Amino acid sequence: MRTTIHGYPRIGGARELKRASESYWGGASTAAELDAVAARLRREVWETLRDAGLDEIPSNTFSYYDHVLDTAVLFGAVPGRFDDPNTAEDHATELERYFAMARGAQDAPPLEMTKWFDTNYHYLVPELSPRTRLRLSGSKPLSEYTQAKGLGIETRPVLLGPLTFLMLAKAAPEAPEEWSPLELLDDLLGCYADLLGQLSAAGARRVQLDEPILATDEGRAALGSLERAYQRLGALDDRPELLVSTYFGAIGTEALKLLKGTRVEAVGLDLVSGPEAVGELAGVSGLGDKVLVAGIVDGRNVWRTDLGNALSRLGSLLGLAHEVAVSTSCSLLHVPIDLEAEAALPAELRERLAFARQKVDEVVLLGRALSEGGEGVTAELEKGRAAAETPLSFTNRRVRARLDALGEEPSRTGYERREAATDSAARLPTTTIGSFPQTSDVRRARADHRAGRISTEEYQRRMRAEIDRVIALQEDIGLDVLVHGEPERNDMVQYFAERLDGFATTEHGWVQSYGSRCVRPPILYGDVSRPEPLTVEWITYAQSRTQKPVKGMLTGPVTMLAWSFVRDDQPLGDTARQVALALRDEILDLERAGIRHIQVDEAALRELLPLREEAHGEYLKWAIGSFRLATSGVAPSTRIHTHMCYSEFGRIVGSIEALDADVTSVEAARSHMELVGDLKAAGYRRGIGPGVYDIHSPRVPSVEEIEEALRNALTAVEPERLWVNPDCGLKTRGYAEVEPALRNMVEAARRVRAEPPG
Numbered sequence: 001m002r003t004t005i006h007g008y009p010r011i012g013g014a015r016e017l018k019r020a021s022e023s024y025w026g027g028a029s030t031a032a033e034l035d036a037v038a039a040r041l042r043r044e045v046w047e048t049l050r051d052a053g054l055d056e057i058p059s060n061t062f063s064y065y066d067h068v069l070d071t072a073v074l075f076g077a078v079p080g081r082f083d084d085p086n087t088a089e090d091h092a093t094e095l096e097r098y099f100a101m102a103r104g105a106q107d108a109p110p111l112e113m114t115k116w117f118d119t120n121y122h123y124l125v126p127e128l129s130p131r132t133r134l135r136l137s138g139s140k141p142l143s144e145y146t147q148a149k150g151l152g153i154e155t156r157p158v159l160l161g162p163l164t165f166l167m168l169a170k171a172a173p174e175a176p177e178e179w180s181p182l183e184l185l186d187d188l189l190g191c192y193a194d195l196l197g198q199l200s201a202a203g204a205r206r207v208q209l210d211e212p213i214l215a216t217d218e219g220r221a222a223l224g225s226l227e228r229a230y231q232r233l234g235a236l237d238d239r240p241e242l243l244v245s246t247y248f249g250a251i252g253t254e255a256l257k258l259l260k261g262t263r264v265e266a267v268g269l270d271l272v273s274g275p276e277a278v279g280e281l282a283g284v285s286g287l288g289d290k291v292l293v294a295g296i297v298d299g300r301n302v303w304r305t306d307l308g309n310a311l312s313r314l315g316s317l318l319g320l321a322h323e324v325a326v327s328t329s330c331s332l333l334h335v336p337i338d339l340e341a342e343a344a345l346p347a348e349l350r351e352r353l354a355f356a357r358q359k360v361d362e363v364v365l366l367g368r369a370l371s372e373g374g375e376g377v378t379a380e381l382e383k384g385r386a387a388a389e390t391p392l393s394f395t396n397r398r399v400r401a402r403l404d405a406l407g408e409e410p411s412r413t414g415y416e417r418r419e420a421a422t423d424s425a426a427r428l429p430t431t432t433i434g435s436f437p438q439t440s441d442v443r444r445a446r447a448d449h450r451a452g453r454i455s456t457e458e459y460q461r462r463m464r465a466e467i468d469r470v471i472a473l474q475e476d477i478g479l480d481v482l483v484h485g486e487p488e489r490n491d492m493v494q495y496f497a498e499r500l501d502g503f504a505t506t507e508h509g510w511v512q513s514y515g516s517r518c519v520r521p522p523i524l525y526g527d528v529s530r531p532e533p534l535t536v537e538w539i540t541y542a543q544s545r546t547q548k549p550v551k552g553m554l555t556g557p558v559t560m561l562a563w564s565f566v567r568d569d570q571p572l573g574d575t576a577r578q579v580a581l582a583l584r585d586e587i588l589d590l591e592r593a594g595i596r597h598i599q600v601d602e603a604a605l606r607e608l609l610p611l612r613e614e615a616h617g618e619y620l621k622w623a624i625g626s627f628r629l630a631t632s633g634v635a636p637s638t639r640i641h642t643h644m645c646y647s648e649f650g651r652i653v654g655s656i657e658a659l660d661a662d663v664t665s666v667e668a669a670r671s672h673m674e675l676v677g678d679l680k681a682a683g684y685r686r687g688i689g690p691g692v693y694d695i696h697s698p699r700v701p702s703v704e705e706i707e708e709a710l711r712n713a714l715t716a717v718e719p720e721r722l723w724v725n726p727d728c729g730l731k732t733r734g735y736a737e738v739e740p741a742l743r744n745m746v747e748a749a750r751r752v753r754a755e756p757p758g
Helices: 016-025 031-052 067-074 091-103 140-150 162-168 181-202 223-234 253-260 277-283 307-320 356-371 375-389 397-406 415-421 440-450 456-477 536-543 557-562 572-592 613-631 650-658 674-682 703-714 735-754
Strands: 057-059 113-115 122-124 155-160 206-210 241-245 266-270 291-297 323-328 501-504 511-514 517-519 523-529 551-555 597-601 639-644 663-666 687-690
Touching: 016 031, 031 057, 031 091, 031 140, 031 356, 057 140, 067 091, 067 122, 067 140, 067 155, 067 162, 122 511, 140 155, 140 181, 155 181, 162 181, 162 223, 181 206, 181 223, 223 241, 223 253, 241 291, 253 266, 253 277, 266 277, 277 307, 291 307, 291 356, 307 323, 307 356, 307 375, 323 356, 356 375, 397 523, 397 572, 440 456, 456 536, 456 735, 523 572, 536 572, 551 572, 557 572, 557 613, 572 597, 572 613, 597 613, 613 650, 650 674, 674 687, 687 703, 703 735
Parallel strands: 057 155, 155 206, 206 241, 241 266, 266 291, 291 323, 551 597, 597 639, 639 663, 663 687
Antiparallel strands: 113 122, 501 523, 511 517
16 A cells, blocks of 8 residues: 655745745845755655655655746747747746746736636646647756655656646637637647656656646546547557546546546545545446555645544545555645644644644555554554544534524615715726735834734834825825725734634644745634624724725635635534624624725635536525625625635626625736626626736836726726726735836826716
8 A cells, every 4th residue: 555645835844935036036046046945945845755654755846936837838838928039048047937927027917827726826827829839848847856866765756737737728819719728739748748758768657647627617528638638648658657646526437437448557536525536436447457546635624634534435445446545635735834833723723633744644654554554553543533533612602693693694785775875986996905015114013013022002003103104105196995004914814813713823834825925824623703803993093094985904704714724524604604793793893983995805705616516506605695694784885895816707707796795806917807808798787896907916017008907897897887906915015016006007097087988
C-alpha cells in the first residue's frame, strides 16, 4: 500500500516566497536571489515529505506565482503584448515577462484572474487564439525533477493536464466568436509528448497529469476530447507511467470507463468531495490493471481524518483496482502548513485539527495500517480516532431560538419603492470598494498594539488619524460616497472572526490566495454570535469627519464561510444563517448610528457555487437566504451594497438580483467588461458598479481607458443605475498608484456625465 499526496504548500513556513517576490518586484533583490529562495523552499518541501515516510513525492508543484500561468509559459502561450522583439532572451527577461503576465505592466494589462474551481485560490487565465503557436518552450518540470534527483530524492513531476488547461483558457479578443481553445488540443498533445519524452530520458518513472475539469459539467461534456488526449498520450512509446489525477468531485462513470480503456497506469479520485466515486468505480467493475490513487484525506479543510472510517473505506476499494495507493483528496496548497506553530489555539480545538504536515502523517499512517498492521499502528489509529470523534460543545441555544423565530427568509420593501425613498444621487456616482492602502505605519501600529508596545488609546488615536487622512483624500479627489479605509482591519474575514464567538484564528496559518497574497483563514468551529458591535465606532467616527455619505463595510455570511475552515457537523446553510444573524445585528446598529450606505461583501458567492449544476439550486437557496436574512431589517432609505470579485458571474446574474441589494459592485476590468453583456442579456435593473480598473496590477489606468470602460457599461446599464468604482479593495496597493488612478476614475466619470444622455 503506497502513499502519496497531490501537492504541498509552496509559500514557505514563514512566507519566504512572499517576501522574496515582493523584494524582487520592488527592485531590492535580483533574479538570482529570488531563484535561491525558491530552490531552498523546494528542497525543504521534498525533504519534509521524504522524512515523513511518503512513498511517492510530487515535484513541479512549486510556482513563483501560479501553476496555470506556469503551464501557459511552458508551452509558449504568451500573448504578443508581453513580447519585446528588441530584448535578448535570458532568465531575468523571462522572469520579468512572467510577472508582467501575472501583474501587468504600464503598457500591457495582465492576464485575467479568476477562482480555481470552487476554492479561494486564484489562477491566471491563459489567452489563446488560432494564431497561438504552442511549443515546448520551457524546462521547469524537468529542472525541478533534476534538482530533487540531485538531492537523492526521486519525485513524480506534476503537470496540469491538457484538457483542464485548454478548458480553463479563454479565447483571446482577436479569436473568431465561435472558436474554442479546445481546437488546439492536438497541437498541445504534441507538446506534452515532447515533455514526457524529456522526463523519461531524465529518469522519471511516473508523471501526474491533473484533470480537475472532469469534476465539472463542462468536463463531463468533453469526453471525446478526454479520450483523444489519453489514448494518444497513453500510446506513446517513450514516456513515464501516467497518473491522471482528478479532484474537487466525482467524475462520473463515463469518464471512468474512458480512462479505464486507455493505457494510462493510474487514476486519482477525490473520495472526500466526491464520495459517490466509490459507487461509480463499482459501476464500471473497477479500474482493472490500473492503480487507484484514493484521495481519502481531506486536502481542503483542517479537521482530523476519521482514521477508522478512512481505513474501512480503503479496505472496500481493494478489489476495484490492481493496486490502491493512499493520498490526499487534492493538493495541500489549500491548508496551512503546520499545526505545531499554533500553540495558542484552545487545546480542545487543537486536538481536532490537522494542517498540511499532519495530513501527510495521516496518509503515511493509513498506508502503514493497510500494509503492516500491528500493535503500534493500532495504537496510533485509536488515538487519532478518539481525537476526531471528541465532540466540540459550542452550542448557543439563544442563537438557535432567534433564528427559529425569524423564519426562513425575511424580505425588504420592494426595490422600486426603496429607490424612491433614497436620496437622489449624481449620474454615475463614484466610490471605492472599501479598503485603502495599508501603509507600513498602519501595519506597525497594529503589530505594536497586539504586542502591547502601545496602549489601546494610542492605537485608536493612530487609526483615527489614518481615517482622517483617507477621508480628506477622498474629498479632495471628488468621490461621491466615501469609505473609512479599513486601517484597523488585518483581513476582511479575519477581522470579523476575531470578534465573533464560534471562530478561532491562527498566528501562522497562512494559505496562498494568489501570487504573494496570503491569508489566514479562521476556523469556524461552533455556533456564531456577536458579543458586541464590530465596526460601528470606526464608521461613525469617519462619518463625523465629512458631510458626504460614508459606507459601512461588512463581510457577508457566504464569504465568511468560503474563506474560513468551517465545521463539518452541520449543513453549511445552517452555519451561514448563524453568521447572517450576527451581521444583521451589526447592520441595524449601523443604521441606528445614521449610516445610510452599508456594503455587505459577498466576494465568494460565485466561488462556492457547486461545480455540478444539479447542486446549484440547494446552494443558491441558502446562500441568497442568508444574505437576505442579514440585510432585510433596514429601512427603505438605507442603501444595501454588495461586492463580488474574480469569478465568472454570467451564470448567476439572476441570483445576484435575488440577493435584493440596491447596488452590486463586481470585478470587470481583467475580464474586459464581460459581465456587461451578461447584464444586458438578463435585463438587470438594479444599481451596478462593474469595476473600471484592475487594482491587482501596479499600472495606473488612463482617463481615456476608464472612459471607454464606462461607455461600454452604459450599453447595458442606465446611467442612473451605473456606479463607478475600482474592481476590488485597495489594501494591497500603494498611494503612489492609488491616488492617480482614483483621480483618473473621477475625471473619466465627470467627462461621461457631461455627455448628453443617450
